[in-house]
């Protein structure tokens with residue numbers, strides 16, 4: 240388990256990461272989302288020890304993390320960092336060797352990962368002859384080369400088309416297995432699809448964190464009511480609800496002091512109802528709400 244505990248970082252007088260606390264649980268895919276400049280990269284750099292925090296700490300299995308433990312993490316930095324003119328296999332073997340893996344094992348692992356990423360035929364090609372999407376795959380392969388104990392990936396899906404994103408996500412989840420996996424993104428639809436847990440950062444602060452399903456259910460319970468008649472305007476007069484929208488016979492309401500069954504009873508007593516259904520809030524609505 241990876242715990243980020245009260246991490247803060249200032250540049251001069253500007254606090255860019257402000258008392259950030261969250262956990263990345265083993266076997267869970269955790270998405271780290273926030274607008275540009277929210278502080279995601281800065282936080283990830285502090286997790287990896289590339290950048291020192293102004294205050295706070297990073298814990299690995301409950302203890303302050305050591306340099307040796309950090310070396311066993313897989314990290315994909317925002318600035319990437321492979322050699323553009325080096326052949327793919329050489330590059331991956333070199334990185335594996337830096338992690339102390341023997342040459343034979345390193346070569347086997349490099350081949351296995353390239354195969355995994357549909358680049359098995361490209362091992363002798365140099366990186367910058369690959370498409371951007373394929374270069375991205377090699378970056379991820381590089382983060383995985385030493386069979387890391389946790390994965391921290393900064394925008395691993397940027398620049399990939401939707402099909403590639405899905406393939407990559409499936410692979411990452413498989414490679415991560417029961418290890419903690421944290422990745423940043425500002426593509427909410429993608430995060431919503433791929434993550435078990437979510438941490439939303441806004442102006443350096445965690446504004447929401449937890450399982451995606453719970454976060455979706457965190458707002459007020461919202462219901463759609465469709466009446467048999469033509470006009471649902473009278474619903475505005477009911478107590479215990481906040482009306483979000485009325486459109487002909489359809490009303491969208493948030494419960495605010497009443498229960499679904501009481502509301503349904505009240506409405507049905509006055510007019511037949513053809514639909515009464517809970518509305519799941521998309522993450523984008525939560526995100527807009529917390530970023531206001």
Ligand SMILES: Nc1ncnc2c1ncn2[C@@H]1O[C@H](COP(=O)(O)OP(=O)(O)OP(=O)(O)O)[C@@H](O)[C@H]1O
Nearest residue numbers: 250255273274275276277278279280281282317425
């Ligand atoms: N070396 C630095 N010196 C001064 N300010 C910095 C430095 N690095 C980052 N910042 C500022 O810190 C804030 C957070 O930046 P950071 O890159 O962590 O955000 P981010 O959420 O990763 O954004 P993006 O999605 O755009 O990469 C920004 O306002 C940025 O300008």
